[in-house]
Structure formats: structure tokens, C-alpha cells
Amino acid sequence: MTSDPSNPRTDLRTDPSRPTALVTGGGTGIGAAVARRLSRDGFDVVVAGRRPDRLDDVVAGIEGEGGSARALVMDVTDPTSVTAGVGSLGRCDVVVNNAGGALGVSRVEDGDPDEWERMFATNVVGTLRVTQAVLPLLRESARATIVDISSIAGERVYEGGAGYVAAKHGTSVVSETLRLELNGEHIRVVDIRPGMVRTEEFSLTRLHGDRTAADKVYDGVDRPLVADDVAECVGFVVRLPQHVNIDTMVIKPVAQAAPHKIHRGAIDWKDA
Numbered sequence: 001m002t003s004d005p006s007n008p009r010t011d012l013r014t015d016p017s018r019p020t021a022l023v024t025g026g027g028t029g030i031g032a033a034v035a036r037r038l039s040r041d042g043f044d045v046v047v048a049g050r051r052p053d054r055l056d057d058v059v060a061g062i063e064g065e066g067g068s069a070r071a072l073v074m075d076v077t078d079p080t081s082v083t084a085g086v087g088s089l090g091r092c093d094v095v096v097n098n099a100g101g102a103l104g105v106s107r108v109e110d111g112d113p114d115e116w117e118r119m120f121a122t123n124v125v126g127t128l129r130v131t132q133a134v135l136p137l138l139r140e141s142a143r144a145t146i147v148d149i150s151s152i153a154g155e156r157v158y159e160g161g162a163g164y165v166a167a168k169h170g171t172s173v174v175s176e177t178l179r180l181e182l183n184g185e186h187i188r189v190v191d192i193r194p195g196m197v198r199t200e201e202f203s204l205t206r207l208h209g210d211r212t213a214a215d216k217v218y219d220g221v222d223r224p225l226v227a228d229d230v231a232e233c234v235g236f237v238v239r240l241p242q243h244v245n246i247d248t249m250v251i252k253p254v255a256q257a258a259p260h261k262i263h264r265g266a267i268d269w270k271d272a
Contacts (some may be wrong), residue, residue, distance in 0.1 A: 001221060018042065018043065018044040018090065018093050019042065019043050019044070019091075019093040019094070019141070019143055020043060020044045020045075020046060020088065020090075020092050020093055020094075021035075021038045021043040021044070021045050021046070021092075021093065021094040021095070021096065021238075022045075022046045022048060022072075022086070022092050022094070022095045022096070022130075022134065023035045023038070023045060023046070023047055023048060023095075023096045023098060024048045024049065024073075024076055024095075024096065024097055024098050024099035024126070024130055025048075025049055025076075025098040025099035025100065025101075025149075026045075026047035026048055026049050026055065026058060026098065027047065027049035027050075027051050027054030027055045027057075027058060028049075028199065028200060028201050029197075029199035029200060029201055029202060029227050030098055030149060030194070030197065030199065030227045030230050030231065031047075031049070031096070031098040031099070031149075032054075032058045032227065033226075033228045033230065033231035034096050034098060034227075034230070034231045034234050034235075035047045035069065036058070036060065036061065036062055036065075036067075036229035036231065037228075037234060037235040038094065038096075038233065038234070038235065038238065039062045039065070039067030039068065039069055040065070040067065040235075041084075041235055041238070041239060043068075043094065044068045044069070044070075044094070045062060045067070045068070045069045045070070046069070046070050046071075046072050046089065046092075047059055047062075047069055047070065047071050047072065048071075048072040048073075048074040048085060048099075049072075049073070049074070049099070050073065050075050050093065052071065052073055054069055055071035055072070055073065058071070059071045072085050072088065073085075074086075074124060074129055074186055076099045076125075076126030076127075076129055077121045077122055077125065077126055079129060081255070082129045082130055082230075083133060085133075086130065086133035086134050086137075089134075089137060090136040091137055091140070091141065091175070092134050092138060092141065093138070093140075093141040093142075093145070093195070094143065094144075094145045094146075094147065094238055095125040095130060095131070095134045095138070095143060095145075095146055095147070096147045096149065097131065097146070097147065097148045097149060097171075097176070098127070098132055098149040099122055099127075100119075100123035100126070100127075100149065100167070100168075100171065101119070101122060101123070101202065101205055101206070102119065102121045102161075102163075102164040102167075102183065102202065102206040103115040103118060103119055103164070103205070103206060103208075104121060104163060104164075104204070104206065104208075105160040105161065105206065105207070106160065106163075107160060107162075107207065108162045111162065111163055112163075114125040115163060116163040116166070116167075118164055119164055119166075119167040119172065120166070120167050122167075122233065123167040123168060123170060123171050123186060124167055124171055124174065127148055127171055127174050128174060131146060131174070131178065134146075137188075138187055139187070142186075142242065143192055143238075143242060144187040144188065144242075145187070145188040145189075145190065145237075145238055146175075146178070146187065146188065146189045146190065147173065147190045147192060147234055147237065147238065148171055148172070148175045148189070148190070148191050148192065148194045149169075149171075149192050149194070149230070149234075150168050150171040150172045150175065150191050150192065151164075151168040151193055151194060151195075152193050152194065152195045152250060152252065152258075152259055153165045153168040153169075153259065154168040154169050154171060154172035154191070154193050155169075155172065155193065155250075156258060156259050157245050158259040158260045159260075161259070164206075166228060171191075172191050172193070172248075172266035175189055175191035175248075176191065176247075178211045179245075179247065181196050184244065188237075188242065188245040189245070189247075190237045190245065190246050190247070190248075190249070191247065191248045191249070192230065192233060192234060192237075192249050192251070193248060193249065193250045194225060194230050194251045194252075194254075195225065195251060195252030195259070196217075196218070196221065196224045196225060196252065196253055196256045196262065197224065197225040197226065197229070197230060197252070198218050198224045198225065199225055199226070199227050200265070203217045203218075219264065220264030220265055221253070221255050221256075221262060221263070221264055222255050222263070222265065222266055222267040222269075223253055223254070223255065223267070224253045224255065224256075225251065225252070225253045227272035229251065230251060233249055233251055237249065255267060
């Protein structure tokens with residue numbers, strides 16, 4: 001059930017015997033897959049995002065598998081929404097800052113400043129807002145873990161990607177700096193940097209709804225990553241003993257050597 005914005009505590013009481021994970025951008029793609037993975041790992045999952053229908057679908061799927069989940073309508077670019085949303089939680093053991101995304105593939109000289117600002121608002125300032133809001137709850141948890149979903153764009157530049165690359169560099173910088181600033185506390189900070197992941201919306205949104213162009217991104221790529229692959233990696237870093245911190249995890253499909261180096265064609269996979 002989606003939380004009532006006028007009374008956000010109504011539907012978000014978590015079972016005190018279960019750890020709680022907050023996943024932003026949880027209505028689709030990587031966020032939805034992470035929510036499902038953490039639910040299977042025993043977390044009560046708060047699935048946060050802007051679209052109630054998508055959130056409800058994810059929650060229904062998790063509950064259909066016997067898991068525990070709640071939907072929370074929360075916009076990470078709106079400070080009031082973040083304050084109310086995080087304020088509705090009784091506890092939080094893990095936060096996955098997944099809300100973000102890319103807009104456009106323009107050269108720098110043709111870039112749309114509005115798109116750049118929107119990418120920075122979600123990928124960087126949104127991560128900042130949620131992290132600031134949830135830190136008091138994390139400090140009370142024995143499993144305190146912050147997982148930021150960045151990108152290989154957070155470390156490698158490529159033509160036509162400057163706006164998104166700048167934003168994801170920002171996401172990774174938040175992770176790296178926070179880890180330094182929290183040194184001496186028990187809170188883990190993990191930066192996940194996926195490469196090519198085929199999801200239902202990422203490229204479609206980036207290319208302004210052009211389905212043909214979005215499909216071409218993955219044309220001929222033998223087994224690009226899917227959202228569940230990234231979710232498995234998130235589950236792995238969260239399940240490790242608390243004293244073990246995976247600072248940075250870069251995940252690419254075998255077909256992708258770098259953002260600009262992708263094999264398009266069959267790969268001679270061997271049977272295990």
C-alpha cells in the first residue's frame with residue numbers, strides 16, 4: 001500500500017524484529033530489482049519514488065513472494081518530501097540511493113542547461129538530501145550501510161555524455177568524501193558503478209522517448225547486464241560482515257570493456 005502523504009506514518013510502520021532498507025528510485029529498473037533482492041535477504045523494504053502506481057506494483061510483487069514491503073511516494077529533489085518520507089520511518093539499516101538517471105546525449109556545445117541541472121538535482125543533491133535525512137537512523141543500526149548507485153560514467157568520460165558523466169562523478173564524489181568523513185564510525189559507504197544495463201526506462205528516458213534509438217543502444221550486444229545483476233551485487237555487499245566495506249564496485253557485461261568499447265556480435269559462451 002502506498003503511504004498517505006498527509007499522514008506518512010500510517011503505512012510505514014516496520015516490523016521491529018526485521019532490518020529495514022530504504023530504496024530510492026524503487027519503482028522500476030535497478031531500484032525495483034534491489035528492493036526485491038533485499039526483501040529476499042530478510043529486509044523490510046521501503047520502496048520510494050515519485051510514481052505511486054509503479055511503487056505499488058513492486059510492493060505487490062514482493063508481497064506475492066512472501067516478503068515485506070511498503071511504498072513511499074517521495075521526490076528526492078524536494079526537501080520537504082524527503083524530510084517527511086524519511087521522518088515516517090521507525091528505523092533504517094540500509095539506504096540505497098538509486099534515484100537518478102540520464103537526459104540527452106548532446107555535445108557540450110549543444111547541451112541543455114536545464115537537463116544538466118535536472119541530472120545534478122537527482123543524482124547528486126538527491127543523494128545528499130536522503131543521506132543527510134537518514135544518517136541519524138543509520139547511527140542507531142548495527143547494520144548501517146549506505147549504497148550509492150553511480151555508474152562507470154562516474155570515472156570515465158565519453159563524447160556526448162558530459163552532463164550525465166558530471167552528475168555521476170558527483171555521486172561518486174559524495175560517496176568517497178562521506179567515507180572519509182565517517183571514518184571511525186560503524187557506517188559502511190559503498191559506491192556501485194554499473195556499466196551497460198538494459199532496463200525498461202534508462203535509455204528511453206535519456207533519448208526522450210525515442211524507442212528506436214533506445215533499442216539501438218543495446219543492438220547486437222550479447223548479454224548486457226540487467227537490473228537483477230546489479231541487485232545481486234548490492235545484496236552481496238550488504239550481506240558481508242559489518243567490518244567489511246566494498247568501497248567501489250565496477251560492474252560491466254563481458255561485452256563492454258569501457259563506455260566507448262562495446263563488442264556487438266556473438267560471444268562464444270561455454271557451458272559450465
